[in-house]
Amino acid sequence: MAPSSHFSFATRAQSLEQSDIRAVTQRVEEVGGINLGQGICDLPTPEPLRAGAQRAIADDESIYSHYAGIEPLRRAILEKEQAYNEVPATSPEEVVVGVGSTGVFVTAAMSLLEAGDEVVLFEPFYGYHRNILELTGATVRSVPLGGPGSTFDPEAVEAAITDDAKVIVVNTPANPSGKVWTREELSDLLDLMERHDLVAITDEIYEYMLYDGAQHVSLASLPGAYDRTITLSGFSKTYNVTGWRLGYGVAPAPLAERMGLMNDLLYICAPRPLQHAALAAFEDLSDDYFEQLRDDYAERRVLLCETLEAIGFEVPRPEGAYYALADFSPLAATRDGFADDAAACETLVQEAKIASVTGRSFYEDPADGRRQLRFCFAKELPVLRQACDQLRGAFG
Ligand SMILES: Cc1ncc(COP(=O)(O)O)c(C=O)c1O
Numbered sequence: 001m002a003p004s005s006h007f008s009f010a011t012r013a014q015s016l017e018q019s020d021i022r023a024v025t026q027r028v029e030e031v032g033g034i035n036l037g038q039g040i041c042d043l044p045t046p047e048p049l050r051a052g053a054q055r056a057i058a059d060d061e062s063i064y065s066h067y068a069g070i071e072p073l074r075r076a077i078l079e080k081e082q083a084y085n086e087v088p089a090t091s092p093e094e095v096v097v098g099v100g101s102t103g104v105f106v107t108a109a110m111s112l113l114e115a116g117d118e119v120v121l122f123e124p125f126y127g128y129h130r131n132i133l134e135l136t137g138a139t140v141r142s143v144p145l146g147g148p149g150s151t152f153d154p155e156a157v158e159a160a161i162t163d164d165a166k167v168i169v170v171n172t173p174a175n176p177s178g179k180v181w182t183r184e185e186l187s188d189l190l191d192l193m194e195r196h197d198l199v200a201i202t203d204e205i206y207e208y209m210l211y212d213g214a215q216h217v218s219l220a221s222l223p224g225a226y227d228r229t230i231t232l233s234g235f236s237k238t239y240n241v242t243g244w245r246l247g248y249g250v251a252p253a254p255l256a257e258r259m260g261l262m263n264d265l266l267y268i269c270a271p272r273p274l275q276h277a278a279l280a281a282f283e284d285l286s287d288d289y290f291e292q293l294r295d296d297y298a299e300r301r302v303l304l305c306e307t308l309e310a311i312g313f314e315v316p317r318p319e320g321a322y323y324a325l326a327d328f329s330p331l332a333a334t335r336d337g338f339a340d341d342a343a344a345c346e347t348l349v350q351e352a353k354i355a356s357v358t359g360r361s362f363y364e365d366p367a368d369g370r371r372q373l374r375f376c377f378a379k380e381l382p383v384l385r386q387a388c389d390q391l392r393g394a395f396g
Contacts, residue, residue, distance in 0.1 A: 033353030034387040041378030048284035052277030067264035069097025076282040086221035101234035101247030107262040113138040120168040124362030142364040147177035152185040173206040176374040178318020180214040206321035214319040300377040307388040311395035322378040340370045352394035
């Protein structure tokens with residue numbers, strides 16, 4: 001076999017590299033520490049989903065499904081989107097079940113974008129969004145949005161829009177900042193989308209993780225928005241099944257059909273037995289489940305944010321999702337090892353055995369994230385408590 005240096009990789013593959021997140025995960029494992037970096041939650045999968053998966057495998061639900069998902073699941077998702085998200089979809093034909101919400105994001109991006117098109121992405125962004133959008137050949141225009149304390153500025157978007165702009169990506173509640181878009185902000189965004197004829201892809205994967213009275217509003221629920229919006233969500237975060245790779249999108253039928261065909265081409269279908277298992281999430285879990293989820297994360301959020309503040313971070317309180325994007329400037333003023341985000345990340349691994357994610361991972365210009373680290377609080381409470389003890393022990 002030819003040495004790997006002889007391979008001539010496609011341009012799209014050349015820039016791929018192990019993300020900072022994976023690298024720090026490896027580092028913290030080496031020192032036997034706790035990983036607050038990667039957004040994997042280690043909480044248990046609800047029993048009805050586990051039982052459903054076992055049942056589906058025992059029942060031999062093992063062959064390909066319809067490329068857009070089994071009908072009962074698409075119907076259940078439709079009903080959930082109507083009730084919780086107030087999205088005015090009317091038929092399972094408008095629902096695509098895919099390989100995680102990421103898989104559906106890929107089908108949406110591949111169905112809409114190509115070289116020459118432009119797509120607006122807000123910063124700080126979720127890296128997969130940016131990298132997948134780039135894979136389509138489209139040009140990504142990053143627009144600063146900020147975190148929980150910042151308000152969407154239509155003029156900043158307006159300045160980034162050219163005649164080639166086609167798509168805008170919204171993530172609410174947002175990873176990494178914890179910002180939750182308000183109805184007013186979404187309404188201003190819709191106005192802009194209508195004037196520039198843009199389609200929105202909204203990633204709402206953290207739609208149930210909300211704090212301090214924040215409300216989740218789906219862009220597609222606003223009058224006139226559904227016709228130009230793809231709403232994405234999934235099972236990974238709400239039901240602690242990140243490895244199941246099951247997510248979905250809701251969009252007007254012609255768009256959903258195109259995404260379904262793209263899903264067929266790229267993946268054929270989402271894992272069939274797990275589609276049956278996911279039905280249990282709708283059939284067997286009541287609203288109490290979401291209330292409990294919210295309360296559990298609210299407790300973890302306070303624990304982590306107060307610990308970070310106590311040791312010298314500035315922590316804009318996340319309104320949603322399960323991350324804190326914290327600024328270590330005050331700590332840097334009093335200690336060595338915090339020259340920039342990479343140094344700070346390494347210092348936390350060495351001195352507290354805690355993994356975080358460098359701020360640069362969320363910005364086009366790495367300098368914009370040089371004072372920030374992201375921490376994930378989707379951890380079992382005893383593990384999070386231990387992590388907080390380690391942080392206080394090292395820096396308190
Ligand atoms: C904003 C956002 N979207 C999507 C995902 C991945 O979702 P899925 O597992 O459904 O592909 C993540 C995971 O970290 C995320 O933070």
